Amino acid sequence: MVEGIKPLPYSTIQVPALHCTDVASPAACRIVSPGETDHQHLRFNPLRGSWILVSAHRMKRPWQGQIERPPEENVPRHEPTNPLCPGSRRANGEVNPKYESTFMFDNDYPALQPDAPDPGPGDHPLFQAKAAKGVCKVMCFHPWSDITLPLMQLSEIKTVIDRWAELIEELGPKYPWVQIFENKGAMMGCSNPHPHCQVWASSFLPNEPDLADGHQRAHWKTHGEVMLVEYARQEAVRKERVVVENEHWLVVVPYWASWPFQTMLLPRRHVLRLSDLTAQEREALASIMKMLLTKYDNLFEVSFPYSMGWHGAPTGPYLQEDMSHWQLHAHYYPPLLRSASVRKFMVGYEMLALEQRDLTPEQAAERLRNLPEVHYKDKAKGRTAEGQGE
Structure with missing residues:
Protein backbone atom coordinates (compact mmCIF):
# COMPACT_ATOMS: atom_id res chain seq x y z
CA MET A 1 0.00 0.00 0.00
CA VAL A 2 1.34 3.42 -0.97
CA GLU A 3 1.67 5.61 2.12
CA GLY A 4 -1.19 8.04 2.51
CA ILE A 5 -3.09 6.81 -0.56
CA LYS A 6 -6.23 4.73 -0.34
CA PRO A 7 -8.65 3.63 -3.04
CA LEU A 8 -11.48 6.13 -3.49
CA PRO A 9 -14.90 5.04 -2.22
CA TYR A 10 -17.47 4.71 -4.98
CA SER A 11 -19.37 7.74 -3.69
CA THR A 12 -16.44 10.03 -4.55
CA ILE A 13 -15.61 8.63 -7.98
CA GLN A 14 -16.60 10.89 -10.87
CA VAL A 15 -17.03 9.12 -14.19
CA PRO A 16 -15.25 11.16 -16.90
CA ALA A 17 -17.24 12.56 -19.78
CA LEU A 18 -17.70 10.42 -22.89
CA HIS A 19 -15.95 11.96 -25.89
CA CYS A 20 -16.98 10.73 -29.33
CA THR A 21 -14.96 11.24 -32.48
CA ASP A 22 -17.61 9.57 -34.61
CA VAL A 23 -21.20 9.77 -33.38
CA ALA A 24 -22.24 7.20 -35.97
CA SER A 25 -19.91 4.61 -34.50
CA PRO A 26 -20.34 3.59 -30.82
CA ALA A 27 -16.93 1.91 -30.97
CA ALA A 28 -15.38 5.34 -31.59
CA CYS A 29 -16.81 6.70 -28.32
CA ARG A 30 -14.29 6.18 -25.56
CA ILE A 31 -14.06 7.61 -22.08
CA VAL A 32 -10.79 9.45 -21.60
CA SER A 33 -9.58 10.49 -18.17
CA PRO A 34 -7.84 13.90 -18.46
CA GLY A 35 -4.18 13.84 -17.48
CA GLU A 36 -3.87 10.05 -17.38
CA THR A 37 -2.26 9.91 -20.81
CA ASP A 38 0.08 12.86 -20.29
CA HIS A 39 1.51 12.77 -16.78
CA GLN A 40 2.88 10.32 -14.24
CA HIS A 41 0.35 8.91 -11.79
CA LEU A 42 -0.44 5.86 -9.66
CA ARG A 43 -3.13 3.30 -10.43
CA PHE A 44 -4.65 0.83 -7.99
CA ASN A 45 -4.95 -2.90 -8.67
CA PRO A 46 -8.03 -4.04 -6.69
CA LEU A 47 -7.27 -7.74 -7.21
CA ARG A 48 -3.90 -7.49 -5.46
CA GLY A 49 -4.43 -4.43 -3.27
CA SER A 50 -1.32 -2.82 -4.74
CA TRP A 51 -0.36 0.21 -6.83
CA ILE A 52 1.60 0.67 -10.06
CA LEU A 53 3.38 3.76 -11.36
CA VAL A 54 2.37 4.95 -14.84
CA SER A 55 5.00 7.28 -16.29
CA ALA A 56 3.06 8.30 -19.39
CA HIS A 57 5.30 11.24 -20.22
CA ARG A 58 8.26 8.91 -20.83
CA MET A 59 6.68 7.68 -24.07
CA LYS A 60 7.41 11.11 -25.59
CA ARG A 61 11.13 10.46 -25.47
CA PRO A 62 12.66 9.30 -28.77
CA TRP A 63 13.58 5.65 -29.04
CA GLN A 64 17.10 5.23 -30.38
CA GLY A 65 17.56 1.59 -29.56
CA GLN A 66 17.89 -0.90 -32.36
CA ILE A 67 14.66 -2.55 -33.46
CA GLU A 68 15.03 -5.84 -35.24
CA ARG A 69 12.87 -8.79 -36.00
CA PRO A 70 14.28 -12.15 -34.95
CA PRO A 71 14.32 -14.83 -37.62
CA GLU A 72 11.32 -17.12 -37.83
CA GLU A 73 11.81 -20.31 -35.90
CA ASN A 74 12.13 -23.28 -38.20
CA VAL A 75 10.13 -25.72 -36.12
CA PRO A 76 9.58 -29.13 -37.73
CA ARG A 77 6.03 -30.44 -37.68
CA HIS A 78 7.18 -33.68 -36.10
CA GLU A 79 10.50 -34.41 -34.43
CA PRO A 80 10.93 -37.99 -33.15
CA THR A 81 13.23 -36.82 -30.35
CA ASN A 82 10.75 -34.21 -29.08
CA PRO A 83 9.18 -35.76 -25.95
CA LEU A 84 5.86 -33.99 -26.61
CA CYS A 85 5.34 -35.33 -30.12
CA PRO A 86 3.05 -38.28 -30.89
CA GLY A 87 4.90 -41.58 -30.72
CA SER A 88 7.96 -40.10 -28.97
CA ARG A 89 9.60 -41.55 -25.89
CA ARG A 90 9.62 -39.33 -22.79
CA ALA A 91 12.22 -39.07 -20.01
CA ASN A 92 10.52 -41.73 -17.89
CA GLY A 93 10.66 -44.25 -20.74
CA GLU A 94 6.96 -44.09 -21.62
CA VAL A 95 6.03 -43.75 -25.28
CA ASN A 96 3.36 -41.21 -26.21
CA PRO A 97 0.37 -42.52 -28.13
CA LYS A 98 -0.01 -41.31 -31.71
CA TYR A 99 -2.58 -38.77 -30.58
CA GLU A 100 -4.55 -36.67 -33.08
CA SER A 101 -6.09 -34.09 -30.76
CA THR A 102 -5.15 -33.09 -27.21
CA PHE A 103 -2.94 -35.32 -25.07
CA MET A 104 -2.50 -35.28 -21.29
CA PHE A 105 0.17 -36.92 -19.16
CA ASP A 106 1.72 -36.59 -15.71
CA ASN A 107 4.72 -34.25 -15.70
CA ASP A 108 7.94 -36.27 -15.72
CA TYR A 109 9.58 -33.65 -13.48
CA PRO A 110 6.74 -32.49 -11.19
CA ALA A 111 7.12 -29.59 -8.77
CA LEU A 112 4.33 -31.12 -6.67
CA GLN A 113 3.83 -34.78 -5.77
CA PRO A 114 0.82 -36.37 -4.03
CA ASP A 115 2.83 -38.37 -1.48
CA ALA A 116 5.33 -35.76 -0.26
CA PRO A 117 6.10 -36.04 3.50
CA ASP A 118 5.00 -33.39 5.99
CA PRO A 119 7.99 -31.23 7.03
CA GLY A 120 6.67 -31.00 10.59
CA PRO A 121 6.17 -27.92 12.76
CA GLY A 122 8.77 -25.14 12.80
CA ASP A 123 10.78 -24.44 15.93
CA HIS A 124 10.70 -20.63 15.58
CA PRO A 125 8.19 -18.05 14.26
CA LEU A 126 10.70 -16.99 11.59
CA PHE A 127 11.28 -20.53 10.33
CA GLN A 128 7.91 -21.96 9.38
CA ALA A 129 7.08 -24.70 6.87
CA LYS A 130 4.00 -26.71 6.03
CA ALA A 131 3.03 -29.61 3.81
CA ALA A 132 2.72 -29.08 0.06
CA LYS A 133 1.15 -31.86 -1.97
CA GLY A 134 -0.35 -32.04 -5.41
CA VAL A 135 -0.05 -33.24 -8.98
CA CYS A 136 1.47 -31.69 -12.11
CA LYS A 137 0.27 -32.51 -15.61
CA VAL A 138 1.22 -31.50 -19.14
CA MET A 139 -1.42 -31.04 -21.82
CA CYS A 140 -0.50 -30.93 -25.51
CA PHE A 141 -2.90 -28.81 -27.57
CA HIS A 142 -2.20 -30.38 -30.95
CA PRO A 143 -0.12 -33.17 -32.51
CA TRP A 144 1.88 -30.70 -34.64
CA SER A 145 4.88 -28.85 -33.23
CA ASP A 146 4.79 -26.03 -35.81
CA ILE A 147 1.39 -24.67 -34.81
CA THR A 148 0.16 -22.41 -32.01
CA LEU A 149 -3.30 -21.59 -30.68
CA PRO A 150 -3.99 -18.62 -33.02
CA LEU A 151 -3.24 -20.86 -36.02
CA MET A 152 -5.45 -23.73 -34.83
CA GLN A 153 -9.02 -24.28 -35.98
CA LEU A 154 -11.80 -22.96 -33.75
CA SER A 155 -13.01 -26.52 -33.16
CA GLU A 156 -9.52 -27.50 -31.99
CA ILE A 157 -9.34 -24.56 -29.57
CA LYS A 158 -12.81 -25.50 -28.29
CA THR A 159 -11.48 -29.02 -27.59
CA VAL A 160 -8.67 -27.49 -25.51
CA ILE A 161 -11.23 -25.46 -23.53
CA ASP A 162 -13.40 -28.53 -22.95
CA ARG A 163 -10.37 -30.41 -21.63
CA TRP A 164 -9.55 -27.51 -19.29
CA ALA A 165 -13.07 -27.68 -17.91
CA GLU A 166 -12.79 -31.44 -17.43
CA LEU A 167 -9.58 -30.95 -15.46
CA ILE A 168 -11.36 -28.64 -13.03
CA GLU A 169 -14.02 -31.31 -12.53
CA GLU A 170 -11.44 -34.11 -12.17
CA LEU A 171 -8.95 -32.42 -9.83
CA GLY A 172 -11.16 -29.84 -8.13
CA PRO A 173 -12.89 -32.16 -5.63
CA LYS A 174 -9.51 -33.15 -4.14
CA TYR A 175 -7.42 -29.98 -4.43
CA PRO A 176 -8.18 -26.40 -3.29
CA TRP A 177 -6.47 -24.91 -6.33
CA VAL A 178 -6.06 -26.09 -9.92
CA GLN A 179 -3.77 -23.77 -11.86
CA ILE A 180 -3.93 -24.02 -15.64
CA PHE A 181 -1.17 -22.01 -17.30
CA GLU A 182 0.74 -21.70 -20.56
CA ASN A 183 4.28 -20.40 -21.02
CA LYS A 184 4.71 -19.62 -24.70
CA GLY A 185 8.11 -18.92 -26.23
CA ALA A 186 11.71 -19.23 -25.14
CA MET A 187 11.56 -15.69 -23.75
CA MET A 188 9.11 -17.02 -21.13
CA GLY A 189 11.30 -19.99 -20.25
CA CYS A 190 9.52 -22.50 -22.47
CA SER A 191 12.14 -24.96 -23.67
CA ASN A 192 9.84 -26.90 -26.00
CA PRO A 193 8.05 -25.21 -28.96
CA HIS A 194 5.37 -27.90 -29.14
CA PRO A 195 2.00 -26.25 -28.24
CA HIS A 196 1.17 -27.20 -24.67
CA CYS A 197 0.16 -25.96 -21.23
CA GLN A 198 0.67 -27.18 -17.69
CA VAL A 199 -1.72 -27.95 -14.86
CA TRP A 200 -0.63 -27.84 -11.23
CA ALA A 201 -3.17 -28.88 -8.61
CA SER A 202 -2.15 -28.09 -5.03
CA SER A 203 -3.22 -28.90 -1.48
CA PHE A 204 -2.97 -25.19 -0.62
CA LEU A 205 -4.20 -21.88 -2.00
CA PRO A 206 -1.19 -20.15 -3.64
CA ASN A 207 -0.30 -16.50 -3.02
CA GLU A 208 -1.88 -14.86 -6.08
CA PRO A 209 -5.29 -16.58 -5.90
CA ASP A 210 -5.26 -16.08 -2.12
CA LEU A 211 -4.86 -12.34 -2.65
CA ALA A 212 -7.54 -12.33 -5.34
CA ASP A 213 -9.90 -14.28 -3.08
CA GLY A 214 -9.45 -11.88 -0.19
CA HIS A 215 -9.89 -8.70 -2.22
CA GLN A 216 -12.88 -9.99 -4.20
CA ARG A 217 -14.49 -11.15 -0.95
CA ALA A 218 -13.90 -7.75 0.68
CA HIS A 219 -15.34 -5.95 -2.35
CA TRP A 220 -18.42 -8.19 -2.24
CA LYS A 221 -19.00 -7.45 1.43
CA THR A 222 -18.43 -3.71 1.07
CA HIS A 223 -20.23 -2.98 -2.20
CA GLY A 224 -22.63 -5.92 -2.56
CA GLU A 225 -21.41 -6.70 -6.08
CA VAL A 226 -18.97 -9.04 -7.81
CA MET A 227 -15.83 -6.99 -8.44
CA LEU A 228 -14.93 -8.33 -11.87
CA VAL A 229 -18.52 -8.49 -13.13
CA GLU A 230 -18.84 -4.78 -12.38
CA TYR A 231 -15.37 -4.15 -13.80
CA ALA A 232 -16.27 -5.86 -17.09
CA ARG A 233 -19.50 -3.85 -17.24
CA GLN A 234 -17.61 -0.60 -16.70
CA GLU A 235 -14.97 -1.43 -19.31
CA ALA A 236 -17.63 -2.40 -21.86
CA VAL A 237 -19.12 1.09 -21.47
CA ARG A 238 -15.87 3.04 -21.31
CA LYS A 239 -14.36 1.23 -24.34
CA GLU A 240 -10.88 2.80 -24.20
CA ARG A 241 -9.17 -0.33 -22.86
CA VAL A 242 -11.22 -2.91 -24.81
CA VAL A 243 -9.19 -4.97 -27.28
CA VAL A 244 -11.82 -7.41 -28.59
CA GLU A 245 -15.29 -8.44 -27.48
CA ASN A 246 -18.16 -10.68 -28.46
CA GLU A 247 -21.55 -11.65 -27.05
CA HIS A 248 -20.12 -13.66 -24.15
CA TRP A 249 -16.57 -12.35 -23.55
CA LEU A 250 -14.52 -9.20 -23.20
CA VAL A 251 -10.74 -8.72 -23.49
CA VAL A 252 -9.24 -5.58 -21.98
CA VAL A 253 -5.85 -4.19 -21.11
CA PRO A 254 -6.55 -3.77 -17.38
CA TYR A 255 -6.61 -0.23 -15.99
CA TRP A 256 -3.89 -1.39 -13.56
CA ALA A 257 -1.83 -3.46 -16.05
CA SER A 258 1.88 -3.58 -15.26
CA TRP A 259 3.19 -5.40 -18.36
CA PRO A 260 3.12 -3.42 -21.65
CA PHE A 261 0.51 -5.48 -23.52
CA GLN A 262 -1.00 -7.37 -20.58
CA THR A 263 -4.65 -8.36 -21.05
CA MET A 264 -7.48 -9.84 -19.03
CA LEU A 265 -10.15 -12.12 -20.48
CA LEU A 266 -13.54 -11.80 -18.75
CA PRO A 267 -16.96 -13.44 -19.17
CA ARG A 268 -19.92 -11.08 -19.45
CA ARG A 269 -22.08 -13.10 -17.08
CA HIS A 270 -21.24 -14.22 -13.55
CA VAL A 271 -19.27 -17.51 -13.82
CA LEU A 272 -17.25 -19.14 -11.05
CA ARG A 273 -15.20 -21.75 -12.89
CA LEU A 274 -14.32 -23.04 -16.36
CA SER A 275 -16.48 -26.08 -15.75
CA ASP A 276 -19.52 -23.78 -15.39
CA LEU A 277 -19.31 -22.43 -18.95
CA THR A 278 -22.09 -23.31 -21.38
CA ALA A 279 -21.38 -24.79 -24.81
CA GLN A 280 -22.12 -21.41 -26.40
CA GLU A 281 -19.73 -19.64 -24.02
CA ARG A 282 -16.98 -22.14 -24.79
CA GLU A 283 -17.42 -21.62 -28.53
CA ALA A 284 -17.33 -17.85 -28.02
CA LEU A 285 -14.24 -18.25 -25.83
CA ALA A 286 -12.45 -20.17 -28.59
CA SER A 287 -13.30 -17.39 -31.01
CA ILE A 288 -12.12 -14.53 -28.82
CA MET A 289 -8.93 -16.36 -27.81
CA LYS A 290 -8.12 -16.81 -31.49
CA MET A 291 -8.76 -13.11 -32.16
CA LEU A 292 -6.65 -11.93 -29.22
CA LEU A 293 -3.73 -14.24 -29.92
CA THR A 294 -3.82 -13.35 -33.63
CA LYS A 295 -3.55 -9.67 -32.71
CA TYR A 296 -0.67 -10.47 -30.37
CA ASP A 297 1.21 -12.23 -33.19
CA ASN A 298 0.40 -9.43 -35.64
CA LEU A 299 1.78 -6.72 -33.36
CA PHE A 300 5.40 -7.46 -34.28
CA GLU A 301 4.73 -10.25 -36.81
CA VAL A 302 6.25 -12.86 -34.58
CA SER A 303 4.97 -15.77 -32.52
CA PHE A 304 4.19 -13.60 -29.49
CA PRO A 305 5.60 -14.86 -26.18
CA TYR A 306 3.52 -14.74 -23.02
CA SER A 307 2.60 -16.44 -19.80
CA MET A 308 -1.12 -16.90 -19.28
CA GLY A 309 -3.33 -18.64 -16.78
CA TRP A 310 -6.88 -19.07 -15.53
CA HIS A 311 -8.18 -17.92 -12.16
CA GLY A 312 -11.53 -19.22 -10.99
CA ALA A 313 -13.16 -19.83 -7.65
CA PRO A 314 -11.07 -22.17 -5.43
CA THR A 315 -12.10 -25.80 -5.27
CA GLY A 316 -11.57 -28.66 -2.80
CA PRO A 317 -13.19 -27.68 0.52
CA TYR A 318 -14.26 -24.36 -1.03
CA LEU A 319 -16.78 -26.24 -3.17
CA GLN A 320 -18.93 -26.45 -0.02
CA GLU A 321 -18.74 -22.68 0.58
CA ASP A 322 -20.48 -19.72 -1.01
CA MET A 323 -17.88 -18.34 -3.43
CA SER A 324 -20.22 -15.89 -5.15
CA HIS A 325 -17.66 -13.11 -4.79
CA TRP A 326 -15.47 -14.82 -7.40
CA GLN A 327 -15.51 -14.28 -11.16
CA LEU A 328 -13.69 -16.50 -13.64
CA HIS A 329 -10.97 -14.71 -15.62
CA ALA A 330 -7.71 -15.29 -17.48
CA HIS A 331 -4.50 -13.23 -17.35
CA TYR A 332 -2.10 -12.81 -20.26
CA TYR A 333 1.36 -11.44 -19.43
CA PRO A 334 3.48 -10.80 -22.57
CA PRO A 335 6.96 -9.28 -22.04
CA LEU A 336 7.51 -7.52 -25.39
CA LEU A 337 7.56 -3.71 -25.41
CA ARG A 338 8.86 -1.91 -28.50
CA SER A 339 9.65 -4.70 -30.95
CA ALA A 340 9.99 -8.45 -31.28
CA SER A 341 13.41 -8.20 -29.66
CA VAL A 342 12.88 -5.41 -27.09
CA ARG A 343 11.21 -6.60 -23.90
CA LYS A 344 10.13 -5.11 -20.61
CA PHE A 345 12.24 -6.14 -17.63
CA MET A 346 10.76 -6.10 -14.14
CA VAL A 347 14.00 -5.16 -12.39
CA GLY A 348 15.48 -2.44 -10.21
CA TYR A 349 12.68 -0.11 -9.11
CA GLU A 350 10.00 -2.70 -9.99
CA MET A 351 11.64 -5.36 -7.83
CA LEU A 352 12.59 -3.09 -4.95
CA ALA A 353 9.82 -0.50 -4.83
CA LEU A 354 6.85 -0.45 -7.21
CA GLU A 355 5.84 -1.85 -10.60
CA GLN A 356 6.19 0.83 -13.31
CA ARG A 357 5.15 1.22 -16.94
CA ASP A 358 5.59 3.87 -19.66
CA LEU A 359 3.08 2.91 -22.34
CA THR A 360 -0.36 3.53 -20.84
CA PRO A 361 -2.94 0.72 -20.82
CA ASN A 370 -6.41 -1.61 -34.43
CA LEU A 371 -4.50 -4.70 -35.56
CA PRO A 372 -6.07 -7.02 -38.17
CA GLU A 373 -7.83 -10.21 -37.13
CA VAL A 374 -6.25 -12.19 -39.97
CA HIS A 375 -2.97 -13.74 -38.87
CA TYR A 376 0.04 -12.37 -40.73
CA LYS A 377 1.02 -15.88 -41.80
CA ASP A 378 -2.45 -16.60 -43.17
CA LYS A 379 -2.58 -13.18 -44.84
CA ALA A 380 0.58 -14.08 -46.73
CA LYS A 381 -1.18 -17.26 -47.88
CA GLY A 382 -4.29 -15.33 -48.93
CA ARG A 383 -6.60 -16.75 -46.27
CA THR A 384 -9.46 -14.79 -44.73
CA ALA A 385 -10.21 -14.40 -41.02
CA GLU A 386 -13.08 -16.87 -41.39
CA GLY A 387 -10.88 -19.41 -43.16
CA GLN A 388 -7.95 -18.93 -40.86
CA GLY A 389 -6.69 -22.24 -39.60
CA GLU A 390 -9.58 -24.11 -41.18
Missing part, protein backbone atom coordinates in the same frame (compact mmCIF):
# COMPACT_ATOMS: atom_id res chain seq x y z
CA GLU A 362 -5.12 2.88 -23.08
CA GLN A 363 -2.33 3.25 -25.65
CA ALA A 364 -1.58 -0.47 -25.52
CA ALA A 365 -5.26 -1.36 -26.00
CA GLU A 366 -5.55 0.99 -28.97
CA ARG A 367 -2.55 -0.56 -30.67
CA LEU A 368 -3.90 -4.08 -30.20
CA ARG A 369 -7.45 -3.10 -31.10
